[in-house]
Amino acid sequence: MTEDLESEVTRRIERGTEDSVLLARDVWVGVKVGSGVKPIVRGGRLNVPKGQILGLVGESGSGKTQFVRSIMGLSSLEPGVFSGSALYRVGDGPPIDVLGDIDAYSPYSPPPGGDGMPVRQRIGWGWVLWRRRFRERLDALRELGVGFIFQNPMGALNPYLKVGTQLMEAVRVARPNASRAEAEEGALHWLAQVHLRADRETLGLYAHELSGGMAQRVMIALALAGEPHFLVADEPTTGLDSHIRREVVGLLHRIMAQGELSGIVISHDLPMISRLCDRLAVMYRGRIVEEAPIAALADPESPNHPYTRELKIRAEELSRGREGSIRRGSERSPDSVDAQLSGGCPYRSRCLVIADRLVDPRLCQRERPHLEWIEEGQRVACHASERDLVGLGSRRLVAPSLEERDGDV
Amino acid sequence: MKTLWLIGQKVLNFLLVCLGSSLLLSAFVWISPGSPGRPRLAVDWDRVALESTRVCIDSTTCGVVAALPPAPYEEASLLIDGDAAPRQVREDFVKQPGPQFASWFFGTLWGGMITGALLTEAGDPAVTRMVEAAQITLPLVFAALVGGLVLAGLVVAFLTWLPFPALRGVIRAFLLVVSIAPVFVLGYLLQKQGIVPHAMTWPVLTAACLVLAVGDGSLGEIILQFEHEVRKLRSQDYVHAARLRGASPLRHMLPGLLLPASAISAGKVAFLLGSVVIVEQHWVLAGLGDASLLAARDPADPVLLLAVTVVVTAVVALVALLRDVIEIVVDPRLRRTSSEAR
């Protein structure tokens, strides 16, 4: 159950028979560092089935935000994406590849599958043409109806315009011919949907006059006012007080439980992901290391990737109030540069599987594991066998802490 | 209304700055030893103390009062430094520092400027001279300002679009080097192209304006500041969000560009008014800069110097006022009142 199934699924998607709203494959995104370019998303892949919400999980710095923003046209283009494809299903037609032909337009393309590969900046007139096509495809995407909830509400609201103006503009995305009165009515409707006071006074407020929670809700209203079929929420609760966080999560749950909506929720908060999402994708240092149904989060015997296991342990300890071990754990093992660049598994320096000696460490050092199907709907990138991964979970069931693990390594 | 109150504060600030700058300069002129002053006021001989009050009658001639004149006090006797024999001097050539400064400043200087009674050395009223000169200089400076902003905007837009990073760097470096050239060097280059400053024709004026907008580092600074602002603005999430909604990102970027543009303008006006001195000299234009140069020539004409400086500082302060008003109108954060929700 490996490459054959994957290519079969891919073929089905390309033929348009698979019911996916978004399929991104082999996406490489880079940022400028000094005079070079450093890839922060390496061969990223995402599959969002229609009507389902995908949770993208990973620690900060794993590249999840950059990944999603790049394939939606929300981040800077240079160097930005330099390889990959992102197919969107818009209406009944063939899927649109937003990043189409990017390799053809760039004079330098990376060798496939390499680590630490030399990446060059885009140059040339081909790039101008590609940029224009990219924008045209994004325009076509708007038919799908795309909404994005940004991480920082204060940054995403225009400080110079009133809230009402921005809301009415968003309403006009879904209803281009709305009159001013209709647009205002729509704006008030969406304010009510997010449990804000729906009156003229609220419409007349400016961004700096809103509290954090209010601003977040206004942003959700802005995203919803376009009546999207595809909604992305990027860390929607970071920085909010706990009671506001509960309200926002409840609001999102209500919205996302409505049948037709597909989407992605990006977060490192596992309980929220398990409440809101149907599927899970785990990202580590720019790579997707696991794809699974959401039940795999709650199931202690699920054959999760060791990194997912680490996240679950941390979440569990956090909920029990044992924050100290989590902080220590994260300080204990910063990933060395070697792990990134010498072609082995990037997670090996903190891996529980190696700590428990379930796998030959030299294998992990030599060869990078690829995503392989383990169970129906679940894929994991690890050299350990399914049995070992399940065993890892059960052994760790009785409140292990990372302090105990220190003694081993 | 909050907005009007804030604007009123800025207008008051403007008036105070104008007053303060002319006061500072006038005091400077009044107390400097080489300055004639020439207040042409009646001297209060009752207050003059013999042999201790130091008075000056021109740039190099100072002394102490040797003998008071008999009533009705038309002439005094001054002992000039290094010269034993006292000299008779007329009343209107004697300067008294201190209390007379105030009456000189408000009455003679400002009063005379406004009513036209204040005369320059050449004999014409300072105010008419200023009006004539300003008619040449101010349009030139503002055209150069707007032209510089437009040019820089075009350059920045082009550089942002250009897909060749190396070429971008080369173009930027080239423009910076050209911009650093002093205005008279650029003037010579244009002169060689045949634009000779022999008459005030449109080509000559356009050339002068261009040289003013580009030279002395002016264009280079505006380009750098614009690039910085545009880069900051494009990375703002609300611009991305607008693009996602299908709204025009330009409409959202416009207030964000207007504020730095007005700030840049306010800074540039003072700079341009300085460079215009050289431009006017080169292109033979009788503007404010040329007037200041004439006034600084020997024998110096302090009235003209003061008049020019007053006009020029008023213009600078006015543009700063405009910038403040634009900021208040465009940026709602400045209109925050204490009663509003946080």
Place this chain on the structure above:
Amino acid sequence: MSPHQLGPGADPPEPKAGELLQTIHRWKEADYRLVIGLSVVFTLIVFRLLALAIDVRTNCDGLSADAGWVAAATCMDIYSPSGSTGRFGGGSGGNVQAFCADAPGYLLGTDRLARPLALTLIEASEAFFEPALLCCAIALFLGTILGAIAGYFRGGLLETLIRFFLTVVASYPRLIIVIVAIGIFTAGLYDPGRATRLRLAMISTILGLAYVPVLALAIYQKVGSFQREEFVEAARAHGLSHTRILGYHILWANCAPVVARHFFYLFGYFVLVETSLSWLGYGVAPPMPSWGNLLRGCDLGPLLSSQFIAPVACILITILGLQLLGDAIGDHFERGRK
């Protein structure tokens, strides 16, 4: 951080074109601004030291070049403080050039006054080197103090007064105020040498004072941003005096990049102003050379002659180099702090 890493299991090295690009990238990492700026400053210092030994009027076999430049002087629009050109009018054309054509200083030919151009360019550095240092010293000293005090003791009358004063001074265009000062203080001086020295002193003092608001505002903003952070309160709680906090922790440790940038920018700006004023005739008067007054002439001659290009090149390279150096040093200070 180079993306080009080789290790076990990595891909084979990329093709030749890529290697060349990588080499160029590595060269690019050297800060070219620092290189250019430092070489310009070094050259200026060398020029200034050489200028101590050079006196172009008597360099040519002991022959005074007065005869030569007297003739040319009637063509030049020389501003004389006395208002008349009586001292310099008339005179026969000299053939000084014919005598001195083999001397080394004639590498670039002669200027309009028949002086050897190369040596004249070097001696012209006298015109701006020390005055610029004086100007920068004044501006830095006053600007830092005023800006720091205003930024540190916020919210009081002192801050308002200082800011108002700075706004007032900033509203004078710098060049105009320099001309006003020259007009007031140096009119009536007959000796061109003394007049020049006094004018240079005036220019540097007044320009320094006029630049104070710019620097003070920059320091004010910087100090103000630190004031908001908690470490100031913590330091006060530990008993450190205001002077120590402001002088060492805030200014010395953190405002160095701002000060460095403005120092070099002001030096370059001084060169620009001095050159322009000398060209106008209100700065350095002949026979003392300055790059500005070398460019002044009623008959400009061909554009590609060294008489035009050499002084212009000197001016451009100097100002550019100083600005680049200021940027580079400012960036390095900031980067070192991060």
